[in-house]
Amino acid sequence: MSMIDLKTKPTKGPARSREDILQAALEEFAERGFDGATVRGIAARIDLTHGMIRYHYDNKEQLWFAAVDHLFERQFEYLKFTPEEDLEFPRGTRERFAKFLRRYVHYCAKYPEHARILMQETVSPTPRMRKALKQNLREPHQTTVEEIRMLQETGVLKADAPPASIMYMISGACQNLFALAPEVKVTLDYNALSRKAIEDHADLIVSTFVPD
Amino acid sequence: MSMIDLKTKPTKGPARSREDILQAALEEFAERGFDGATVRGIAARIDLTHGMIRYHYDNKEQLWFAAVDHLFERQFEYLKFTPEEDLEFPRGTRERFAKFLRRYVHYCAKYPEHARILMQETVSPTPRMRKALKQNLREPHQTTVEEIRMLQETGVLKADAPPASIMYMISGACQNLFALAPEVKVTLDYNALSRKAIEDHADLIVSTFVPD
DNA sequence: TAAAAAATTATCCAATTGGATAATAATGTG
DNA sequence: CACATTATTATCCAATTGGATAATTTTTTA
Numbered sequence: 001m002s003m004i005d006l007k008t009k010p011t012k013g014p015a016r017s018r019e020d021i022l023q024a025a026l027e028e029f030a031e032r033g034f035d036g037a038t039v040r041g042i043a044a045r046i047d048l049t050h051g052m053i054r055y056h057y058d059n060k061e062q063l064w065f066a067a068v069d070h071l072f073e074r075q076f077e078y079l080k081f082t083p084e085e086d087l088e089f090p091r092g093t094r095e096r097f098a099k100f101l102r103r104y105v106h107y108c109a110k111y112p113e114h115a116r117i118l119m120q121e122t123v124s125p126t127p128r129m130r131k132a133l134k135q136n137l138r139e140p141h142q143t144t145v146e147e148i149r150m151l152q153e154t155g156v157l158k159a160d161a162p163p164a165s166i167m168y169m170i171s172g173a174c175q176n177l178f179a180l181a182p183e184v185k186v187t188l189d190y191n192a193l194s195r196k197a198i199e200d201h202a203d204l205i206v207s208t209f210v211p212d
Numbered sequence: 213m214s215m216i217d218l219k220t221k222p223t224k225g226p227a228r229s230r231e232d233i234l235q236a237a238l239e240e241f242a243e244r245g246f247d248g249a250t251v252r253g254i255a256a257r258i259d260l261t262h263g264m265i266r267y268h269y270d271n272k273e274q275l276w277f278a279a280v281d282h283l284f285e286r287q288f289e290y291l292k293f294t295p296e297e298d299l300e301f302p303r304g305t306r307e308r309f310a311k312f313l314r315r316y317v318h319y320c321a322k323y324p325e326h327a328r329i330l331m332q333e334t335v336s337p338t339p340r341m342r343k344a345l346k347q348n349l350r351e352p353h354q355t356t357v358e359e360i361r362m363l364q365e366t367g368v369l370k371a372d373a374p375p376a377s378i379m380y381m382i383s384g385a386c387q388n389l390f391a392l393a394p395e396v397k398v399t400l401d402y403n404a405l406s407r408k409a410i411e412d413h414a415d416l417i418v419s420t421f422v423p424d
Numbered sequence: 425t426a427a428a429a430a431a432t433t434a435t436c437c438a439a440t441t442g443g444a445t446a447a448t449a450a451t452g453t454g
Numbered sequence: 455c456a457c458a459t460t461a462t463t464a465t466c467c468a469a470t471t472g473g474a475t476a477a478t479t480t481t482t483t484a
Contacts, residue, residue, distance in 0.1 A: 036247025141399040161416040164402040172388025177380035187353040190376040204373040
């Protein structure tokens with residue numbers, strides 16, 4: 001097992017970057033679940049042999065952890081506020097909340113596999129999922145709850161509802177349209193991933209959860 | 213091995229075990245996805261041999277269809293308004309809407325596998341999922357859109373948002389807390405399936421989406 | 425009760441899977 | 455250049471899988 005050079009060097013040979021492998025893995029795991037996903041299937045998505053993937057990752061489970069870590073890291077980068085934004089939008093204000101919600105809606109539309117991956121294994125959570133959740137989600141979730149409490153105190157959010165309830169209500173409201181985009185297309189002939197649909201949804205989310 | 217008496221119920225044929233098999237199938241499919249689920253695993257959940265399941269259902273795919281049909285049928289029964297209720301709560305009123313939302317929240321808490329099953333295969337929808345959606349979801353979804361349009365006209369829902377956007381926002385808001393209940397437990401130590409949590413969520417949903 | 429039908433078990437099989445290893449090619453490095 | 459390291463391919467294997475079939479038991483029916 002050797003280190004993977006993360007250089008996204010587009011060479012001729014079948015050298016794929018770490019990111020390519022992890023993205024292919026995310027798609028396969030999102031489509032077929034951990035058990036249904038195959039190492040060969042992941043390899044085929046980027047024209048690799050399954051031996052190559054086992055060369056980079058010891059086993060399927062370790063590949064899954066790497067992919068999920070990558071997923072959360074990417075989300076964190078996408079959603080985080082810069083120090084300047086932190087100054088312009090102080091915590092607990094409705095302006096910051098609105099900005100965050102718009103950003104989150106765009107994230108959900110860009111990476112719909114996120115919601116799918118998480119939902120797949122939370123059923124009767126395996127030790128694998130439990131570990132990934134604790135490692136990646138526990139701390140950010142708890143700080144999010146803190147922010148929700150602040151918004152409840154400043155009157156932006158309803159004070160009498162459990163923060164967990166508010167949190168999952170809002171995230172579900174943001175995610176669902178995009179995570180189920182193919183269903184929406186089939187049943188309602190509505191293209192949820194179009195630019196306009198995304199903007200409309202962001203507007204709806206903000207006007208629903210951040211009333212003036 | 214215990215034999216399942218298929219004749220306990222007055223209906224002829226394998227009616228008695230039908231529900232057991234389908235429920236076991238739903239759980240297995242929800243936990244592991246279509247590819248990851250195994251006929252032997254489904255059989256083991258109710259102490260059957262995998263041969264028995266193949267005796268009742270030609271193949272894995274047909275079993276999946278039967279299970280999903282069962283799922284939608286059960287949902288329809290759970291959510292439908294009786295003729296008396298139709299009189300008491302006319303379509304397009306906020307009272308009917310609120311009643312429906314409460315009922316839907318309770319359905320989501322009772323059958324969290326519903327959301328999971330649907331999310332699993334909508335990724336790049338297989339012909340299988342496409343067929344199931346068209347057969348079970350297309351028509352009810354379109355009548356739901358009609359109801360949403362009425363609620364937009366009567367001013368209960370925002371008039372400037374696409375009905376599809378409203379619909380998936382609300383269903384996501386209702387489902388998410390329960391579909392991800394194990395995640396909520398791990399990350400926030402909140403038991404989303406407790407009676408009080410369910411009631412709190414229903415209250416929050418109604419007060420959020422049916423403002424006075 | 426005896427024959428027919430239905431239910432159930434017990435095997436069998438080819439295909440696929442994750443994992444392992446050895447052989448080989450490419451790349452760097454002195 | 456030689457040569458060690460790294461990347462890549464090609465096989466191999468045991469386990470599991472969906473599916474098939476034959477054998478056996480139970481239930482229905484005539």
